[in-house]
Amino acid sequence: MTASPTVADTIGTDAVYVYCVAHSRAHWLLGPIGLDRNMVYTVPHEGLCCVVHSCKAKPYQSDDPQAVEGWVVAHQRVVKTAMEAFDAALPMAFNMIVHDGPNGSAIHSLKGWLAEKRDDFSARLEELAGKAEYGVQVFWDRQAVIEALTERQPELRDLRDEARAKPKGQAYMLRQRLAKAARAAIESQANQYVEAFYSQIGQCVAKARVERLKRVNSGKQMLLNLSCLMKKDNTALGRALEKIREIDGISVRFTGPWPPYSFVSAA
Amino acid sequence: MTMEPETPQWRDRATLVDLLDRVLDRGIFLRADVVISLAGIPLIGVTLSVAIAGTETMLKYGILTDIDQEIRALPPRRGQVQRRRRPAAGRGTGKVKVATAA
Numbered sequence: 001m002t003a004s005p006t007v008a009d010t011i012g013t014d015a016v017y018v019y020c021v022a023h024s025r026a027h028w029l030l031g032p033i034g035l036d037r038n039m040v041y042t043v044p045h046e047g048l049c050c051v052v053h054s055c056k057a058k059p060y061q062s063d064d065p066q067a068v069e070g071w072v073v074a075h076q077r078v079v080k081t082a083m084e085a086f087d088a089a090l091p092m093a094f095n096m097i098v099h100d101g102p103n104g105s106a107i108h109s110l111k112g113w114l115a116e117k118r119d120d121f122s123a124r125l126e127e128l129a130g131k132a133e134y135g136v137q138v139f140w141d142r143q144a145v146i147e148a149l150t151e152r153q154p155e156l157r158d159l160r161d162e163a164r165a166k167p168k169g170q171a172y173m174l175r176q177r178l179a180k181a182a183r184a185a186i187e188s189q190a191n192q193y194v195e196a197f198y199s200q201i202g203q204c205v206a207k208a209r210v211e212r213l214k215r216v217n218s219g220k221q222m223l224l225n226l227s228c229l230m231k232k233d234n235t236a237l238g239r240a241l242e243k244i245r246e247i248d249g250i251s252v253r254f255t256g257p258w259p260p261y262s263f264v265s266a267a
Numbered sequence: 268m269t270m271e272p273e274t275p276q277w278r279d280r281a282t283l284v285d286l287l288d289r290v291l292d293r294g295i296f297l298r299a300d301v302v303i304s305l306a307g308i309p310l311i312g313v314t315l316s317v318a319i320a321g322t323e324t325m326l327k328y329g330i331l332t333d334i335d336q337e338i339r340a341l342p343p344r345r346g347q348v349q350r351r352r353r354p355a356a357g358r359g360t361g362k363v364k365v366a367t368a369a
Contacts, residue, residue, distance in 0.1 A: 021295070070288050073277050093294035113297075118300055135285055168351035211288070238269035247272065255282060256272040 003029040009039040014108045016050075016056035017042070019078045020259070021114070022086035023125050024049040030081055035074045045111040048121055051082045051089070052110070056131065057099035065194045072089050081258045088128040091259045118137065123211060124264065131206065132257030136196055138250060139156035139220040142186070145249040151224050156181055163203060194224055197244055201226060204236035220251065227262035 017035065023079070025047055030040040038053035038149070059070050075094055083089040097114075097265040098106045123192045150156040156178060163174035191251050207229040213222045230237060275282045 003345045018297070069277075069283065072286060075290055076275075076286055091290075091294040093292070093296050096295070096297045098297070112344075214284075222357065235269050238271060241270040242268050251284075252270065253281070254270050254272045255275060255285055260291065261293040264293070264295050 010054040013054035016052040019051040045114040133260045134256030136226045137253040138224040187205040205230040
């Protein structure tokens with residue numbers, strides 16, 4: 001509903017916490033969905049708006065992981081709501097807080113910032129309309145792949161079979177050679193997969209950003225970690241991933257839709 | 268057949284890690300130094316640094332997987348047994364159980 005925050009929502013506050021930027025001309029009230037259930041509302045200025053809640057001028061920080069988790073989830077919930085309500089939103093990073101200053105109130109500063117960024121943000125929002133971010137992570141069962149390669153490649157298979165047939169001392173030497181050759185083979189296989197998958201996925205989406213690989217607790221190893229930007233009704237990526245995950249030893253994690261955090265740079 | 272994306276569920280730890288990556292590290296940053304100098308907008312733009320979130324959070328969310336948890340002394344809690352690993356003083360490390368003062 002179009003409305004403004006009440007005095008109760010803003011009393012004792014000297015700052016605003018900024019969640020995202022969107023196209024809108026109206027004063028909207030999004031409800032008490034913000035961090036610590038604060039009332040979330042929009043600050044419009046010349047076609048753009050910031051989605052905010054009023055707060056004290058200090059960052060949200062805590063030693064309690066549950067508190068942090070709650071805030072981060074609330075931040076995401078607000079950005080997601082805005083993205084759905086306004087068709088596109090430019091998410092802010094966590095803890096972007098603008099405070100009252102000598103030259104004017106926080107709201108005044110925010111409007112100035114929107115005015116300064118208007119063309120840039122407008123263009124980006126247009127580009128993002130109807131799109132969302134999706135996470136794609138490809139894993140493999142490294143051990144299973146080594147065994148499969150050893151079975152398939154004559155050089156490796158022969159070493160393995162020879163080692164089984166020989167007495168301890170010689171077997172040990174052969175196994176060392178096998179391990180070295182297997183390492184080279186698996187490196188090569190990893191590179192082939194990464195290049196192929198990146199290319200196949202890249203063809204399906206508007207943008208693909210390479211992210212850092214993460215260590216995984218299970219027996220799997222992460223091969224590829226991508227953030228992808230694409231239209232929400234795009235099915236090409238899903239089809240490509242289905243093919244990829246059919247490969248022996250390969251598994252895929254596909255998450256989304258996310259607001260496009262990874263596709264808005266520092267402003 | 269098409270693979271469908273999983274909508275982020277917060278009960279799933281892996282998805283929380285995905286969220287933390289995005290929210291802490293990406294999104295638009297209002298850089299205090301840059302913006303102040305360019306537009307004179309007064310700001311606090313403090314990202315939630317991992318140090319503020321606490322090491323337990325980092326370990327839980329897999330942000331730090333290299334740190335040996337035992338080397339870092341966990342703050343003792345009242346009434347709980349505190350296990351501390353002695354730094355290597357010759358023969359490996361022994362685990363020492365010490366009851367905290369209530």
